[in-house]
Amino acid sequence: MVDILPLTLSKAEVRRAGKPILGPIDLAITTGGATMVLGPNGAGKTTFLKACHGIARLASGGSDWAVERSEAELHQSYVFQSPILLRRRVLANVMYPLKLRGYSRSDAADQALSALTNVGLADAKDQMAHDLSGGEKQKLAIARALVTKPQVLFLDEPTASLDGRSKREIEAILIAAQRDGTKLIMTTHDLGQARRLAHHVVFLMHGKIHEEGLSETFFAGPKTEAAQAFLKGDIVE
Amino acid sequence: MSEFWEGISSAFWLIITLDADLVDITIRSLQVTVTAVVIGAALGIPLAAWLTVNRFRYRRTTVAILNALMGLPPVVVGLIVYLLLSRSGPFGVFGLLFTPTAMIIAQVIIVTPLIASVAHQALRDLWADYHDLLISLNTTRWQRIKTLAWDARRSLLTATLAGFGRAIGEIGAIMIVGGNIDHVTRVLTTAIALETSKGNFALALGLGFILIGMAIAINIAIHWVSGTERRGRW
Amino acid sequence: MIRPSTILALAFTLIYATAVSAESVVRMAVTTSFHNSGLSDVLVPLIGEDTGIEVQLIVVGTGQALRLGEAGDVDAVLVHSRAAEDKFVAAGFGTHRREIMYNDFVIVGPSTDPAGVLAAEVIETALSGISTSKSVFVSRGDDSGTHKRELSLWSKIGVDVSGSWYRELGSGMGATLNTASAMNAYTLTDRASWLNFGNKRELRIVFEGDPELFNQYVFIPVNPDRHPHVNSDGVRLVEEWLVSAKGQTTIGSYMIDGQTLFVPNAQGNDSSD
Ligand SMILES: Nc1ncnc2c1ncn2[C@@H]1O[C@H](COP(=O)(O)OP(=O)(O)O)[C@@H](O)[C@H]1O
Numbered sequence: 198m199v200d201i202l203p204l205t206l207s208k209a210e211v212r213r214a215g216k217p218i219l220g221p222i223d224l225a226i227t228t229g230g231a232t233m234v235l236g237p238n239g240a241g242k243t244t245f246l247k248a249c250h251g252i253a254r255l256a257s258g259g260s261d262w263a264v265e266r267s268e269a270e271l272h273q274s275y276v277f278q279s280p281i282l283l284r285r286r287v288l289a290n291v292m293y294p295l296k297l298r299g300y301s302r303s304d305a306a307d308q309a310l311s312a313l314t315n316v317g318l319a320d321a322k323d324q325m326a327h328d329l330s331g332g333e334k335q336k337l338a339i340a341r342a343l344v345t346k347p348q349v350l351f352l353d354e355p356t357a358s359l360d361g362r363s364k365r366e367i368e369a370i371l372i373a374a375q376r377d378g379t380k381l382i383m384t385t386h387d388l389g390q391a392r393r394l395a396h397h398v399v400f401l402m403h404g405k406i407h408e409e410g411l412s413e414t415f416f417a418g419p420k421t422e423a424a425q426a427f428l429k430g431d432i433v434e
Numbered sequence: 435m436s437e438f439w440e441g442i443s444s445a446f447w448l449i450i451t452l453d454a455d456l457v458d459i460t461i462r463s464l465q466v467t468v469t470a471v472v473i474g475a476a477l478g479i480p481l482a483a484w485l486t487v488n489r490f491r492y493r494r495t496t497v498a499i500l501n502a503l504m505g506l507p508p509v510v511v512g513l514i515v516y517l518l519l520s521r522s523g524p525f526g527v528f529g530l531l532f533t534p535t536a537m538i539i540a541q542v543i544i545v546t547p548l549i550a551s552v553a554h555q556a557l558r559d560l561w562a563d564y565h566d567l568l569i570s571l572n573t574t575r576w577q578r579i580k581t582l583a584w585d586a587r588r589s590l591l592t593a594t595l596a597g598f599g600r601a602i603g604e605i606g607a608i609m610i611v612g613g614n615i616d617h618v619t620r621v622l623t624t625a626i627a628l629e630t631s632k633g634n635f636a637l638a639l640g641l642g643f644i645l646i647g648m649a650i651a652i653n654i655a656i657h658w659v660s661g662t663e664r665r666g667r668w
Numbered sequence: 669m670i671r672p673s674t675i676l677a678l679a680f681t682l683i684y685a686t687a688v689s690a691e692s693v694v695r696m697a698v699t700t701s702f703h704n705s706g707l708s709d710v711l712v713p714l715i716g717e718d719t720g721i722e723v724q725l726i727v728v729g730t731g732q733a734l735r736l737g738e739a740g741d742v743d744a745v746l747v748h749s750r751a752a753e754d755k756f757v758a759a760g761f762g763t764h765r766r767e768i769m770y771n772d773f774v775i776v777g778p779s780t781d782p783a784g785v786l787a788a789e790v791i792e793t794a795l796s797g798i799s800t801s802k803s804v805f806v807s808r809g810d811d812s813g814t815h816k817r818e819l820s821l822w823s824k825i826g827v828d829v830s831g832s833w834y835r836e837l838g839s840g841m842g843a844t845l846n847t848a849s850a851m852n853a854y855t856l857t858d859r860a861s862w863l864n865f866g867n868k869r870e871l872r873i874v875f876e877g878d879p880e881l882f883n884q885y886v887f888i889p890v891n892p893d894r895h896p897h898v899n900s901d902g903v904r905l906v907e908e909w910l911v912s913a914k915g916q917t918t919i920g921s922y923m924i925d926g927q928t929l930f931v932p933n934a935q936g937n938d939s940s941d
C-alpha cells in the first residue's frame with residue numbers, strides 16, 4: 198500500500214465570513230509519531246485539522262498528500278470533538294464506513310466487532326449508540342474511525358470533558374493504533390496528554406503557526422514567550 | 435345527546451353486520467387514500483431528500499413554496515383539478531372526471547407537499563447532525579440520501595401518516611372531482627356529508643366513528659408493522 | 669408468527685381487489701331535491717335491470733347540473749328550473765326538454781306558526797305573513813331550482829327580501845332544513861326532501877297545495893354535436909325507460925309515510941320536443 202504522507206500545506210488559508218481564521222500555513226506533516234496541535238481557545242486548531250482532512254475548504258493555497266486526493270481520502274479518518282453517532286446500534290455504527298466501501302454485511306460485521314473489541318465495547322454492540330455514556334461514545338467514534346485501518350487519524354480533543362479513567366483508556370487505544378501504523382494528528386487541551394502522546398508539536402496562535410518542532414524540544418524549552426506562557430498555564434491571548 | 439348514542443349504536447350495528455354499503459364505501463376510501471398517499475410519499479420523500487442534500491440557488495425559495503403548498507385549501511385543489519379534468523378542460527379527453535382516479539389525483543396534490551414538507555424538516559434536522567461525519571466519510575450524494583432516509587425512517591413514516599390523516603378525512607376536493615357517485619366515487623367523508631344533508635345524523639355519526647376508528651387503526655397498524663415502537667427510542 | 673409483510677400484502681389485495689366493470693354507463697346530473705326524495709334509489713336499479721345501463725348520479729344544484737352538462741361532464745341532466753332549462757337548450761347544450769314528473773314545494777315552519785301561515789289560502793298571503801311579522805326565513809341562497817323558485821315567489825308579491833329575518837345560506841336543501849330546524853324558522857322545500865328529512869324537531873308543513881308551488885322535473889340529454897363522447901344511445905334508453913308505462917307507474921307509486929311524492933306527467937313516447 199502506498200503512503201499518503203507526507204501532507205504538505207503551502208500557503209494554506211481558510212476564511213470564514215470574509216476574514217481569515219487560519220493561515221497562511223506552510224507545513225509538512227510526515228510519518229512517524231503523533232503530531233499534536235496545541236494553542237489557546239480559538240487559535241484555529243479545529244480549523245487546522247479540518248483543513249488537513251479536506252473538510253474545511255481552503256480559500257487559497259494548497260494541501261497535498263503524497264498521492265492523488267481521491268486515493269488519500271480512503272486512508273484517513275476523523276474523530277470530531279463531540280462524537281457524531283448514527284442513530285443506530287453500536288455495531289451498525291462501526292459497520293457503516295465498511296458498507297460505504299462495499300463490504301458484505303457479514304465481513305463488515307466481523308471487522309466491526311473486532312474494532313469494537315479493541316476499544317472494549319464488544320459487549321455493547323447491540324445497544325443504541327445514543328444510549329452510551331460520554332466516554333463510550335467517544336470510544337465508539339474512535340472504533341468507527343479505526344475500522345477502515347486508516348494511515349492517518351485526526352482527533353479533535355478526543356478526551357475533552359471525559360473523566361480520568363476514560364481518558365486513560367482512550368490514550369491506550371490511541372497508542373495501540375499508533376503501534377499498528379496509524380499516524381495520529383490531534384489537538385488537545387490536556388498538556389499531560391500532549392507530553393505523553395506527542396512526537397511533533399504544532400503551536401498555533403491567531404490562526405498561524407507560532408512554533409513547531411519535535412515535542413521534546415518544545416516541552417523542554419519553547420522558543421517563544423507565548424508558548425512558554427501557554428505551557429505554564431497562563432492565559433494567552 | 436341522544437343523537438350521539440344513536441350514532442354510536444348505529445356505527446356498532448353497521449360494523450358487526452358488515453353492512454355491504456359500508457364495506458364498499460370503506461374499501462373505496464382506503465383505495466383512494468392509500469393510493470394517493472403511496473404516490474405522495476413516492477414523490478414527496480425523494481423530493482425532500484433531494485432538497486436536503488443539495489445546495490442550489492433557489493433552495494430556500496423552493497422549501498418556502500413547499501411549506502406554503504402544505505396549506506393548500508382542498509376545495510381550491512378540487513376546483514382546479516375539476517377544471518383541468520372536465521371534458522371542456524385541457525385533460526378532458528381522458529374522461530377522468532368523476533372517477534376514483536380523479537380523486538386520487540386531487541389527493542396526491544394535497545398530500546405530496548405535506549409529506550415532502552414534514553419529511554424535509556426531519557431530514558434536514560438529521561442532516562445538520564450527520565453533515566460533518568458524512569462529508570468526512572466521503573459519501574456520495576446517493577449514499578447520503580440513503581443514510582438519512584434510513585435513519586429518519588420513523589419520521590418519514592410519521593410524515594406519510596400525516597399525509598394519510600389529511601387525505602382520509604378530506605372532503606372538499608374529492609366531492610368536487612369525484613361527484614359522490616354511489617358505488618363509484620362515494621367515500622366515507624362524502625357519505626357523511628350526504629347523510630348529514632338528509633338529516634340522518636345517527637348514520638352520519640356512525641360513519642364518522644368508523645372513519646375515526648379506521649384512521650386510528652391504520653396508525654397503530656403501521657407502527658406495529660414497522661416495529662419502531664417496540665424497538666424503543668434512539 | 670404471522671409476518672407483518674403478509675398482513676400488509678393481504679390488506680393491499682383486499683383494498684385493490686374490487687374490480688369495476690360497467691358495460692354502459694350514463695352519468696346524469698340530478699338535483700339534490702330529487703336525490704333526497706329517495707326515488708333515485710328505486711329508479712336506478714330498475715333502469716339497470718331493464719336496460720343494462722348503469723346510471724351514475726352526480727347530485728348537485730340545478731345551476732351546477734347545467735354547468736356540468738355544458739362542459740360535457742355528464743350525459744344528461746334531470747332538473748327543475750324552467751328559465752334555466754330553456755336557456756340551456758336554446759344555447760344548444762341540450763337536445764330537448766322532456767317532462768318526466770312533477771312534485772310540489774311546501775313551506776315548512778315552526779308548529780307555533782308565529783306568522784300565521786297556517787291560515788293562508790294562497791301563497792301570496794302565506795309569504796306576506798312571514799315578511800310582515802319578520803319571522804325568520806332561511807333561504808338556500810345557492811342558485812338552485814328551489815332557490816330560484818323561492819325568489820320568483822317573493823318578487824311576485826313585491827317583497828324585498830332583506831333584513832335580519834331573511835337568512836341566505838348558500839347551502840343545499842338538507843343543510844338548509846337542518847338550519848331551519850335548529851333556528852325554528854320558516855323555509856321553502858320540496859315535499860320529497862321534507863318527507864325524507866330525519867331532523868324535523870318542531871317543524872311542520874305550514875302551507876301547501878297552491879299550483880304556484882308545482883315543481884316540474886325535466887330530463888335533458890346533453891347535445892352529442894357539442895360533446896361527441898356522450899353516451900347518446902344510453903341516454904336515449906334511459907329517457908325511454910323514464911317515460912315508459914313502467915317508468916311512469918314506478919314514479920307515481922313511490923311513497924314515503926303513505927304519501928305519494930311525484931305525479932308522472934310524461935307526454936307520449938316521442939322524444940322530440
Ligand atoms: N463558521 C465560522 N464562522 C466564523 N468564524 C468561525 C467559524 N468557525 C470558526 N470560526 C472562528 O475561527 C477561529 C478558530 O476556530 P477553531 O478552529 O474552532 O479554534 P480552536 O479549535 O482552536 O478553538 C475562532 O476565532 C472561531 O471563532
Ligand SMILES: [Mg+2]
Pocket residue numbers: 242243244278353
Ligand atoms: Mg476546537
